[in-house]
Amino acid sequence: MILFALLLIPFTYLMLALLIKKAGIKKRLAILFSTLNLLWAMALVPIVQYREIIVVQMGGWSAPFGISLVADRFSVLMLLVTAFIFFLITVYATQSVDKARRKNGHFFFTFGILMGVNGSFMAGDLFNLYVWFEVMLMSSFILVSLGGERKQLEGSIKYLILNLISSLFFVAGIGLLYGKLGSLNLADLSQKMELARANLAVLNPALILIFVGFSIKGALFPFFFWLPASYHTPPPAVSALFAGLLTKVGIYSLIRFYTLFLYYDAGFWQQVVLWMGALSMVIGVIAASSQYDFRKILSFHIISQVGYVVIALGFFTEAALTAAIFFLVHNMLSKTNAFLVAGWVHREKGTLNLKVLGDMFKKSPVWGILFFISAFSLAGLPPLSGFFGKYLVLQSGIEAGYTGVAMLALFVGLFTLFSMVKIWLEVFWKKQPEDSAMEWPVNQKPAHWMLFSSLALGTAIVAMGLWAAPIAEYCQAAAQDLLNPSKYIEYVLGPS
Amino acid sequence: MNNIILEKIALLFLRGIALMSVFLLLRGHNSPGGGFIGAIVLAIGFIFYGIIFGSDRIERILYFNTRIWMGIGLGFVLLAAVWPVFLGHAPLTGLWYTGNWPLLGEIHLGTPLIFDTGIFIGVAGLILSVIITIMEVLKWNT
Numbered sequence: 001m002i003l004f005a006l007l008l009i010p011f012t013y014l015m016l017a018l019l020i021k022k023a024g025i026k027k028r029l030a031i032l033f034s035t036l037n038l039l040w041a042m043a044l045v046p047i048v049q050y051r052e053i054i055v056v057q058m059g060g061w062s063a064p065f066g067i068s069l070v071a072d073r074f075s076v077l078m079l080l081v082t083a084f085i086f087f088l089i090t091v092y093a094t095q096s097v098d099k100a101r102r103k104n105g106h107f108f109f110t111f112g113i114l115m116g117v118n119g120s121f122m123a124g125d126l127f128n129l130y131v132w133f134e135v136m137l138m139s140s141f142i143l144v145s146l147g148g149e150r151k152q153l154e155g156s157i158k159y160l161i162l163n164l165i166s167s168l169f170f171v172a173g174i175g176l177l178y179g180k181l182g183s184l185n186l187a188d189l190s191q192k193m194e195l196a197r198a199n200l201a202v203l204n205p206a207l208i209l210i211f212v213g214f215s216i217k218g219a220l221f222p223f224f225f226w227l228p229a230s231y232h233t234p235p236p237a238v239s240a241l242f243a244g245l246l247t248k249v250g251i252y253s254l255i256r257f258y259t260l261f262l263y264y265d266a267g268f269w270q271q272v273v274l275w276m277g278a279l280s281m282v283i284g285v286i287a288a289s290s291q292y293d294f295r296k297i298l299s300f301h302i303i304s305q306v307g308y309v310v311i312a313l314g315f316f317t318e319a320a321l322t323a324a325i326f327f328l329v330h331n332m333l334s335k336t337n338a339f340l341v342a343g344w345v346h347r348e349k350g351t352l353n354l355k356v357l358g359d360m361f362k363k364s365p366v367w368g369i370l371f372f373i374s375a376f377s378l379a380g381l382p383p384l385s386g387f388f389g390k391y392l393v394l395q396s397g398i399e400a401g402y403t404g405v406a407m408l409a410l411f412v413g414l415f416t417l418f419s420m421v422k423i424w425l426e427v428f429w430k431k432q433p434e435d436s437a438m439e440w441p442v443n444q445k446p447a448h449w450m451l452f453s454s455l456a457l458g459t460a461i462v463a464m465g466l467w468a469a470p471i472a473e474y475c476q477a478a479a480q481d482l483l484n485p486s487k488y489i490e491y492v493l494g495p496s
Numbered sequence: 497m498n499n500i501i502l503e504k505i506a507l508l509f510l511r512g513i514a515l516m517s518v519f520l521l522l523r524g525h526n527s528p529g530g531g532f533i534g535a536i537v538l539a540i541g542f543i544f545y546g547i548i549f550g551s552d553r554i555e556r557i558l559y560f561n562t563r564i565w566m567g568i569g570l571g572f573v574l575l576a577a578v579w580p581v582f583l584g585h586a587p588l589t590g591l592w593y594t595g596n597w598p599l600l601g602e603i604h605l606g607t608p609l610i611f612d613t614g615i616f617i618g619v620a621g622l623i624l625s626v627i628i629t630i631m632e633v634l635k636w637n638t
Contacts, residue, residue, distance in 0.1 A: 004581075004587040008587075016567070018564065019567035019568070019571075
């Protein structure tokens with residue numbers, strides 16, 4: 001029940017949102033339910049510290065036969081950050097998203113995403129994971145296209161098709177894996193693979209299909225093109241939600257998948273993961289530096305940042321996995337906040353083109369500082385969270401003997417800084433170009449809740465930098481659990 | 497459209513199909529059938545009815561908005577998921593009641609039936625809301 005409640009909360013909201021007609025009540029309920037979700041996720045942290053891995057068997061059917069919900073420290077951390085970001089984005093959306101969209105079910109579908117994301121973080125069964133991916137994707141398809149602007153529909157077509165292809169790969173892989181091993185429970189599969197260690201090549205077609213599916217969802221190097229084509233089209237509150245949660249679910253699944261299955265065949269997979277991570281990192285950051293749209297730059301940076309997590313996964317030591325988890329959390333917070341600031345700029349000026357923007361720091365120093373915090377946290381300046389994230393990744397890389405990749409990460413950091421400085425100079429610092437100054441609508445509506453959300457996220461980023469040690473300790477405990485799949489197997493299947 | 501034979505047949509068809517769908521729903525747990533299939537069959541009846549009478553008449557039969565029906569369906573699912581929790585079982589556990597009733601004989605009733613009823617109502621509501629929207633866009637109200 002402890003874990004099930006995280007599915008129940010969004011589900012109850014979905015039910016109520018269908019039954020209630022008034023948009024105002026739905027908005028209040030959305031805030032209430034996202035708060036509940038946050039509180040519940042916070043309550044999970046001490047429980048998981050005490051019980052290490054929480055397992056719930058749905059319907060009372062024991063593990064390899066029924067559906068299990070499993071949450072170890074890593075899952076719980078992800079659930080907590082998700083709940084935090086989701087709560088703030090819901091508060092933000094009450095002022096950022098226009099009334100027509102809110103009336104047509106904006107909150108309804110964001111809760112659909114929440115349910116899918118929560119479910120994927122807890123899924124203890126491969127097919128169940130697929131189903132939660134679908135729940136998440138269905139809602140995101142609608143959110144991308146909700147409102148029906150021309151640009152939005154163009155973006156949503158690309159988003160829809162590429163993600164459907166990734167689902168196809170994923171479910172085809174699941175089918176092959178089931179045909180070979182006769183089980184879909186993650187713990188059971190991992191145990192069976194350990195027994196079949198000598199003949200793992202038989203499973204490669206299935207594993208590769210699933211791996212490609214996750215890589216498309218997580219926007220890794222050869223499969224990232226859908227992300228920058230679609231993330232800048234929906235309203236800013238929606239792209240912030242996507243940037244903060246959706247690709248990270250793909251990466252979470254990849255980490256889970258790697259630590260439970262792929263590492264048995266590490267000789268092959270480690271190289272693949274390292275190359276894909278390194279190339280995503282480099283290509284994402286170079287592509288970003290050629291863009292002139294606020295949100296497009298940030299979208300390309302998602303790809304580059306995801307690369308850091310994936311190379312850390314490729315190093316595959318305890319320190320590296322600690323770094324990967326820490327970096328993932330940092331990235332969710334910083335990236336979301338950068339998108340929230342972009343949402344404010346969009347609201348004030350009606351455009352996100354860097355060439356015509358300017359003088360925003362003079363307009364509101366608070367928002368300027370908030371952007372500064374999140375952007376330079378992404379670039380990795382101390383004492384913000386990004387510095388410790390990058391530091392941990394680099395250190396673990398050098399310790400594991402991958403100095404070249406670690407140096408590459410350092411080099412990419414420089415380019416990230418360049419892009420962030422570019423946004424900072426163009427949007428906040430430079431004088432607004434004279435010729436475009438008159439056309440912009442002046443927005444007088446209040447934005448205090450938007451500011452509240454962004455302030456809370458900014459505080460979280462700074463706090464994560466200041467209290468990096470206890471958080472890294474927690475991440476280390478999570479990494480130890482990830483490196484020890486037999487513990488996971490024992491908790492899910494029961495002591496053998 | 498004024499064709500009395502067609503109208504009578506459509507009405508009869510709807511009633512027959514509705515009965516059939518409930519039958520499919522009830523036999524669902526151990527035999528082929530179930531809430532999803534039942535709902536699709538029910539929707540077929542409504543589509544025939546709508547093609548002849550227009551979507552306004554479907555809405556009149558439904559009484560509530562389709563959105564509300566979907567909500568009610570989810571409510572049933574929620575009930576079936578949470579009920580076992582209050583009795584100390586894992587969520588979604590099937591709880592069964594077996595009794596000997598006069599006339600009906602021995603019957604088994606359980607929370608899976610509640611769950612399936614929720615699916616039935618929810619899916620039927622969803623399909624009908626799609627159909628009604630399409631009919632309204634096409635202005636199919638003869």
